[in-house]
Amino acid sequence: MNKVKSLYIHIPFCTNICDYCDFTKLQYFRNFAEKYLIALKDELNSYPIKNLKTIYVGGGTPTALDDDLFEELLKIISIYSEGVKEYTFEANPESLSPFKISLLKKYGVNRISIGVQTTNQKILDNLNRRHSFSQVIQAVECLKNNGIENINIDLILGLPHASKKILRQDLTNILKLEPKHISCYGLTIHSHTALFNKGFKEPNEDDLRLYYDIVEEILVANGFIHYEVSNWAKNGYQSEHNMTYWRNEQYYGIGLGASGYIGETRYKNTTNLSKYLARAFVGDKEFVSNNDKITYQIMLNLRTIEGLDVSIVKHKHKEITEMIDRNLLKLENNRVFPTYEGMMVLDSIILKLL
């Protein structure tokens, strides 16, 4: 029986590269994108994909494709999208044109994740992001006019020149758009990114925590549920696709550099476009033993307030009790899950339970 119910598709192209980005991404060239879509179709065909519950198209920038190629992509996916409960596209505000939005609507996409990062224009310019907040407002309005209400906004905390004041302003601006879902990520600076090369540093632990405290305070006050370390949603709008990862369930990963988990194998596709176009899709494979599976279960399940079946860590009774006393964990209905405080220091919790 096929238990894989989720599909991730990676579109690696961007019209411009953001300074912090560590994902598999390439400057957009139409010529490559055309070939890429054909290869992508072949890769999809190589798996027995059916009866999906969620599809997530991420990048790169899926909306960077020219309109005809964008529709081509939607057509390729349409074979699999029937009956899907949650169908997400990632988008940049500047490339989310009314025409593309109409295509998304037409092909049944029902959730959009917009990379906003901050609403502060100076910081955006510094990051080589080519959009303004007014473009975000227009895009959101247009999505809503097309009946796509399930919108996520991504924010990055601790960007160069960030401050608590700017963060509060960001949150106020974004709440006015009435998104159903907000993701907040601490800035991580990877080598080989422009930010790293410019000598910028990641925010320190204490500053980053202060930023998260502000987000928590404001979003919870506005009716959001903090359901995962970096994710807040209105009730009923938790991302089903992302929950697949955190429930340690299987998923297909399709496209350059995408990762998947099928059966007892976790795999990562090649990040080399020539190899990908030569149909050498899979790069690394990891066999997941029963022990590994438990490790994954612990580290992933504890990220959300759904938590972990306590019987999996029953030999850690003392540690769990201690952490419940420290207000890091809670135990209800035989599931152990993190408090807000626990989500912030989840690594230290997991290390005690592994």
Place this chain on the structure above:
Amino acid sequence: MNFEQKKIRNFSIVAHIDHGKSTLADRILELTGAIEAREMKDQILDSMDLERERGITIKLNAVTLSYHADDGEDYVFNLIDTPGHVDFTYEVSRSLAACEGALLVVDATQGVEAQTLANAYLAVDNDLEIVPVINKVDLPSANPQMAKDEIEKKIGIPCDEAVEVSAKTGLHVHELLEAIVKGVPAPHGDLNAPLKALIFDSYYDPYRGVIVLVRIKDGQVKVGDKICLMQAGKEYQIIELGIRTPNELKTDVLTAGQVGYIAAQIKDIKDVRPGDTVTLVDNPAKEALPGYRIMNPMVYCGLYPVDSDDYLDLKEALEKLTLNDASLQFVAETSQALGFGFRCGFLGLLHMDVVQERLEREYNLDLILTAPSVIYRVHMTDGEVINLDNPSKMPDSSKVSYIEEPYIKANIMTPKEYIGPIMELCRDRRGIYENLDYFDDTRMVLTYELPLSEIVYNFFDKLKSYTKGYASFDYDFSDYKRADLVKLDILLNGQVVDALSSIIYRPDGYHRGLGIIRKIKTVIPRQQFEIPIQAAIGGKVVARCDVKAVRKDVLAKCYGGDISRKKKLLEKQKEGKKRMKKVGSVEVPQEAFMSILSIDEEDN
């Protein structure tokens, strides 16, 4: 080979560290045909990797060589290598006792140094004939005449016939071999007397048991003979005899004057003590040879396995090391913080370092060392005197009348421009000034009495950095002196950590305490709760700092592609945590236990 006594020459090479002793030994080996040049590793007698890496000789080593001299005769040379570092004086005296002569090597660019003097005096004490050798004469900055003048003036050995060599290029090493034939006396043992053989080293061989290296002083010994180790009172039958060239060469008999090895299925390494005398059961010697001055350890520390399952392995490894390192001592001890381990005694800090590295490399052990301590003499109010080698065992202060600590006499030889900084350093370390003398036109010898505990704590490094490496240093135990000492405790999360206790000079209490806790703060990672670190003297907290609780440690993103990477990262962290010790509920990394040693005054 011809083993007539008059054709035998037994000698050691002594020198200040880096004056080229091991290189010269290699060259002698090469010229006597013991090894072909192409077989040579650099410094073949330094058999441990550690020795070769650090360029120091730790273990002594003996080799038998044959030499066809210019007089047409064939001679047998027994070369016994010696360590050059001040910590290993004991080993030098061991090898000297097996010889009739010593080559005193002096670097022609450096002249006489502190340990040249110390080692030369040891050789003279052992009634050895000294053959002066001026080395490194190929270097442009060499000044052989200066080196000779210094040997004559400072040590009182005539240098008319000193050989000027370059061990590196082999220049005049042949002349040196001739000088050995002429200058080193032949042994004059009594072939017909009962067997007396001096044990000067031993090592363990898994197939043959303990192999004993001996110098036959009187009589002879054959395969099959029953022997007795006089001090240990143990008897064995000899199954194999031989010499090392340096490859082992079996023989049927060893006679007076020879140096060789004995294998007698000796199982218990504790039975073989260097300095003991081997004799025959059937025809025993009346009395044993004088043996060695037993060197007492000066520095003690706790040695604990990181993984408590390794305790027995550590014990076995220490037993093996003591086999040929009589100066290493150990007894089992328990620490609340560290579990089961050993209190070990060392001749000095380098010795401690070397033992630690050998345990970690040769025996593959992960160790935690507590800060080194000297032996304090604690006088109790009831008149009892306790020798204290573990600060955490300090009796309650109400029962202590006074405490004495060991002092050393340090001779520091230095170019005169560094006298000021060195005197300041010695004053900071509670040194008592004794003397200042000109050694020659440019160098002076400063004599200070210093508490040993102050030397233990980064004195060498300081001396080196104050003098750009030009000062040389030699010390000897002098006596115990009364001092205002007090136990400094470190508390983690309110709990005294026994392994972090130290005994300090009371007026330094606050600064030392603060220095230590600040250092510890930098090595303890943030944990799920705030951890106060306190320094306390006599139960009273004198300084405090805190390790804040972890505030944010989880990476914000964990989607499809991040999952495998994140697992690997967590597993790596988990491994790192395994290397930490749990003190109460606090996880403490190994470095914390050494932080007492590594604090710098600048940090205070």
